[in-house]
Amino acid sequence: MGQSMRINLQVWRQRNEKAQGQFETYNVETNPDMSFLEMFDVLNEQLIEEGKEPVAFDHDCREGICGMCSMVINGRPHGPKQGITTCQLHMRSFQNGDTIVVEPWRANAFPVVKDLSVNRSAFDRIISAGGFVSVNTGNAVDANSVLISKEVADEAFEAATCIGCGACVSACKNASAMLFVGAKVSQLSMLPQGQPERETRVVAMVNQMDAEGFGACTNTGACAAECPKQIPLSVIANLNREFYKAKLNGK
Amino acid sequence: MKLDSKIPQGSINEKWTQYKSSVPLVNPANKRHLNVIVVGTGLAGASAAATLAEMGYKVSAFCFQDSPRRAHSIAAQGGINAAKNYQNDGDSVYRLFYDTIKGGDYRAREANVHRLAEVSTNIIDQCVAQGVPFAREYGGTLSNRSFGGTQVQRTFYAAGQTGQQLLLGAYSALERQVGLGNVKMYARHEMIEVVTIDGKARGIIARNLISGQLERHFGHAVLLCTGGYGNVFYLSTNAMGSNVTAAWKAHKAGAYFGNPCFTQIHPTCIPVSGHYQSKLTLMSESLRNDGRIWVPKKQGDTRHPNDIPEEERDYYLERRYPAFGNLVPRDIASRAAKERCDAGYGVGPSKMAVYLDFKYNMINKYGRAEASKRGIANPDEATLLELGKEIIKGQYGNLFDMYKQITDENPYEVPMRIYPAVHYTMGGLWVDYELMTTVPGLYALGEANFSDHGANRLGASALMQGLADGYFVIPYTIGNYLSKEIHTKPIPTDHEAFDQAEKKAAERINMFLNINGKRSVESYHRELGKIMWDKCGMARNEKGLNEAISEIRALREDFYKNVRVPGTADEFNPELDKAGRVADFLELGELMCIDALNRNESCGGHFREEFQTEEGEALRDDEKYLAVFAWESKGENQWELHREELNYENIKIQQRSYK
Amino acid sequence: MGVMSFLFSSSLGRKLVMAVTGVSLIAFLLVHCLINATVFFNDGGKTFNYAARFMAENWLIRTTEIFLFLGFIIHIGQGLWLVFDNRAKRKAKYAKSAGSANSKWYSRSMGLLGTLILIFLVLHLKHFWVVSRFGMPHHLGEVQYVASHTGSQEVLENLFVEMVNVFANPIAVIVYVLGCFSLAYHLLHGFTSAFQTLGINHKSYTPLISSLGTAFSIIIPIVFAAIPVVMHLGIIK
Structure with a gap:
């Protein structure tokens, strides 16, 4: 086990969506093997013992797959390392004595619920608008009756690994959700099963995305750089192409 | 009350088919007037909610997470079993049935397990149709791998993220129904009471976790798909929020709890590193396909694992179980690891760990195959190792990265250190063949029920069971109950039973x-x-x-x-x-x-x-x-x-x- | 959704407009740059003045010019609107931001760079385009050349001399060089970005487009910037 570390934490505190928020400063004793969220556990336990209100933050699986954790750490969603979520970040990525500023995802489309916790239901509504294949249970043919090349399957899988955490939106200066939408559109447009609804899907999803109040993409690439699943920027190009094609066909 | 498992008559092969053909149906017009509450949106919950809504029922679905997509099914890594026999290696419904019963140490109900094996093939078809990107061979067919406790290759997978892909498939089906207005979704809601009226489940009290408000919801039937209770151990591979509350409230409202002590301890998890630890991380069982488990032959050996020569290593699983070797079922592998560590052969700083070593197969299995593929004659060990590493990376890259992230050790160079951890609970609410608990109208699906896994679950069977229950079992069995409820008008939630529960x-x-x-x-x-x-x-x-x-x-x-x-x-x-x-x-x-x-x-x-x-x-x-x-x-x-x-x-x- | 509302209200339509107008402006820059580069013949502006006349008198060019102007206006208008609109999507700002960790500064500053170019553009139009098209505020001088194929005398407007006059002023030179800097960075992002927006992102072609874009974004502004400098220094006269 590593040496103990002292961290100066500046954490965004906000009672609820409507309330004004502000930063609070805390000192936490931690060690390099602790995960970032475990450090928050330690802080919260400390706060509870002192009779203070613990910091609310979202987290669940703590292994980088559920997409629930969501902290902007020193200006970067999920912290300083690439390809991981907040829960996979360990204190060994920081130095003893560091000051760390922790904020929630910030975007109009992701209103703050409390402290570091935000409401990402906009993503669900986008999926609900078209991020599916309309196949009722029981309609399927044998799984091997449609062959899909390994290359296509792998590429579709890569896009499908999106965990819907919203780091893309959080990192984007325009609070754009196009990496998220692009990932789902890419996955389903590549696979044969996604073909029948290919055009209606992309239009419906983009319309919903716009209605939710996400910004427009200006191709800075920040989303892909911060994506914990390293979804490539090419999914946005796919999204654009799919959308224009659908529009050309009058969808 | 005497337990009636309601197993249909007839031969094991015919039970489910006959049940399906004779179970009473609810006509489409009536379905629109029947409300079903689904609590939990993991594989079982999402698939049940989506399928019931497709059939025409009015569904309300609840999850405590901020989105149904976050249910902990998402974290399942290795794969899902199905008796497809695509590998032509002698698999069949009977074999899957047999393996599951035997794997469960003969403590599961035959009829349920056989039904599970029967519908397993439909699950794969359904998921593929939804656009789930399973791993494939170059020819375009689906790929399979081996899992513990079996001698055939029947596990379908999507890298080390199979649960995620299956859940996102079910979630998208669910969201489709939300969009169509057939499912009303309540995220960040936790069920905290079951409401029973005249002995039947008629609704729930849910707490809106954002506003704190208690809400009353009526349903002609209530489905609990709320997962397992491994978090009773505090440290487990479950998500932080995984809990027993819904099942426990149901239990206190009259549902019997089946085999509560049957807990699965998964053999390959990253060992505990300190008292502050909040959860344990699983390393997929699929790693045992290529990783060999060993400890030093000498007690308290503190040498670096790479410095311990071959003849001083004890590959204890291969030694004790030559037929299945490293692929013995989980309970056996876990116990064997504990036995070695308790006897003083454990490794790592805590001495409560064993090695999972890929080097042998990197060199001999993958390295050699790759060398001959590329026409490299007489490759040396270093070349083989490099070639093998590439293949291993392709197969388990994300797991290796995860391991490195947590332990700060490179598993491509140093063997992984692993130790068993609580992973799954075979116990749960007792249900009959129709998945109904002892409270009429109250069902339990997936890990929340006492399950088809007996006293031990085989790898890649949890995903199978969750989806079987949700997609292919409950849509039929619920009809038997709801067909008798078509005259029940929705009960207003100001009924005194709701008052009392709230x-x-x-x-x-x-x-x-x-x-x-x-x-x-x-x-x-x-x-x-x-x-x-x-x-x-x-x-x-x-x-x-x-x-x-x-x-x-x-x-x-x-x-x-x-x-x-x-x-x-x-x-x-x-x-x-x-x-x-x-x-x-x-x-x-x-x-x-x-x-x-x-x-x-x-x-x-x-x-x-x-x-x-x-x-x-x-x-x-x-x-x-x-x-x-x-x-x-x-x-x-x-x-x-x-x-x-x-x-x-x-x-x-x-x-x-x-x- | 109608075409207009698609192009001017949907996020993807608006991007498309930026990309299409951007690509046409890139094409314009190339033509503009080639014509300007004729001053490097150092023939007292003869080739340049002929080229200028061609550009001024060819009906096809004049028609295209209308579209070019439209392109400019739409690119600028939509661009500024997008900048403000996008900014409004995050009302609560980050206290600490680390944009440089995940993106290039110029990709995040297209609005600013574009505005600088716009200021430059106004000045530039006043210097050359207004005088060449409308003779305002004063008539250009004229110059006589012997037509190469007929041998007869021709009288052309002397735009070249106008350049020499403008670039005699060191402040103008500095402003032009700075304008070219803005242009270079604007292009560095804009060139590849336009292709990405148009949906062209491919394992093997994108690196090619990207190198081409970088080369374009460096070479074109350098050529542009070199002209005022060399003219000011009297290397070309």
Whole structure:
């Protein structure tokens, strides 16, 4: 086990969506093997013992797959390392004595619920608008009756690994959700099963995305750089192409 | 009440088919007037909610996470079994049925398991149709791999993220129904009471976790798809929020709890590193396809693993179980690791770990194949190792990255250190063949029910069961109940049963907030976990279990005196949510110990030290315990045991051997 | 959704407009740059003045010019609107931001760079385009050349001399060089970005487009910037 570390934490505190928020400063004793969220556990336990209100933050699986954790750490969603979520970040990525500023995802489309916790239901509504294949249970043919090349399957899988955490939106200066939408559109447009609804899907999803109040993409690439699943920027190009094609066909 | 498992008549091959053809149906016009509540949106919940909505029922779905897509099914890594026999290696419905029964150490219900094996193939078809990107071969067909406890390749997978891909498939089907208005989705809602009227489940009280408001929801039927209770051990591979609350409330409302002590300890998890640890991370069982498990032959050997020569390593699984080697079922692999560590052969700083080493297969299996593919003649070991690493990376890259992230060690260079951890609970709400609990109209699906896995679940079978229950079982079996409910008008939620349930829930919340003690909820949870792990974990004995029961009682008493739950009831208050969950774990823990104490045999994941063979294997007592233990709640911390005797008509019960 | 509302209200339509107008402006820059580069013949502006006349008198060019102007206006208008609109999507700002960790500064500053170019553009139009098209505020001088194929005398407007006059002023030179800097960075992002927006992102072609874009974004502004400098220094006269 590593040496103990002292961290100066500046954490965004906000009672609820409507309330004004502000930063609070805390000192936490931690060690390099602790995960970032475990450090928050330690802080919260400390706060509870002192009779203070613990910091609310979202987290669940703590292994980088559920997409629930969501902290902007020193200006970067999920912290300083690439390809991981907040829960996979360990204190060994920081130095003893560091000051760390922790904020929630910030975007109009992701209103703050409390402290570091935000409401990402906009993503669900986008999926609900078209991020599916309309196949009722029981309609399927044998799984091997449609062959899909390994290359296509792998590429579709890569896009499908999106965990819907919203780091893309959080990192984007325009609070754009196009990496998220692009990932789902890419996955389903590549696979044969996604073909029948290919055009209606992309239009419906983009319309919903716009209605939710996400910004427009200006191709800075920040989303892909911060994506914990390293979804490539090419999914946005796919999204654009799919959308224009659908529009050309009058969808 | 006598337990009636409602197993249909007929031969095992015909039961499900005949059931489906003779079960009463609900006509489409009537379905529109029937409300179904689905609690939990993991594989079982999402697939059930979507399918029932497709059929025309009005569905309300609830999850405590901020989105249904976050349910912990998402974290399943390795794969999903199906008796497709795509590999032409002799697989069949019967073999999957047989393997699952045997894997469960002959403590599962034959008819259910056979049905599971039958529908397994439909699951794969359905998922592919939804656009789930399973791994494929170059020719475009689906790829398979091996999992523990089987000798065929029947596991379908999507890298190390199979659960994620399957859940996103079910989630998209669910969201489609949300968009169509057939499902009303309530995220960040936690079910905290079941409402029963005239003995039937008629709704739930849910807490809106953002506003803190208690809400009343009516349903003609209530489906609990709320997963397992492994978090009673505090440290487990479950998500932080995974809890027993919904199932426990159902239990207290009359649903029997089946085999609560049957817990799966997964052999390959990253070892605990410190007291602050909040959860344990699984390394997929699929790694045992290519990783060899060993410890040094010398006790307390502190040499670097790469410096320990081949002849000084003990590949204890290969030694003890030559037929299955590293691919023995989970309970056996876990126990074997514990045995070695307890005997002083453990490795790493805590000495509570064993090595999972890929080097041999990197060189000999993949390196050589790749070298001959590329036409490299007489490659040296370093070349083979490099070639092999590439292949391993392709197969398990994300798992290796995850390991490195957590431990700061590079598993491509140094063997992984692993140790068993709580992973899954075979126990759960007792259900009949139709997945109904002992409360009419209240169903339990997926890990939440006492399940088809007996005393030990085989790898890649949880995903199979969750989706089988949701997509292919409940849509038929629920008709048998709802067809008799078509005349029941929706009951207004100002009915006194709702009043009472809400009052009870509100009182409990206020009670937590008013204790105003000193200790955090977390600290009680941690302490409970330690008791459970030490005394009701991988190995149990009468003395320990009795101690555990009194320790849990004392801890519970202290909890209600000294816990501190900050904040108020009418706001987003995760500590309050946690308090309710931990309070339920404090009751469940006791029942688990009582169950373990009453089962005087060893089977599967339940290993009573008093009952073992000379070689240290589990010693079943089929005379006395060929039965499901179903516990009825009789008021505060009182239970009555009911037994469902298991009849094996198709499989000959044997001592389980993987040697 | 109608075409207009698609192009001017949907996020993807608006991007498309930026990309299409951007690409046409890139094409314009190339033509503009080639014509300007004729001053490097150092023939007293003869080739340049002929080229200028061609550009001024060819009906096809004049028609295209209308579209070019439209392109400019739409690119600028939509661009500024997008900048403000996008900014409004995050009302609560980050206290600490670390944009440089995940993106290039110029990709995040297209609005600013574009505005600088716009200021430059106004000045530039006043210097040359207004005088060449409308003779305002004063008539250009004229110059006589012997037509190469007929041998007869021709009288052309002397735009070249206008350049020499403008670039005699060191402040103008500095402003032009700075304008070219803005242009270079604007292009560095804009060139590849336009292709990405048009949906062209391919394992093997994108690196090619990206190198081409970088080369374009460096070479074109350098050529542009070199002209005022060399003219000011009297290397070309």
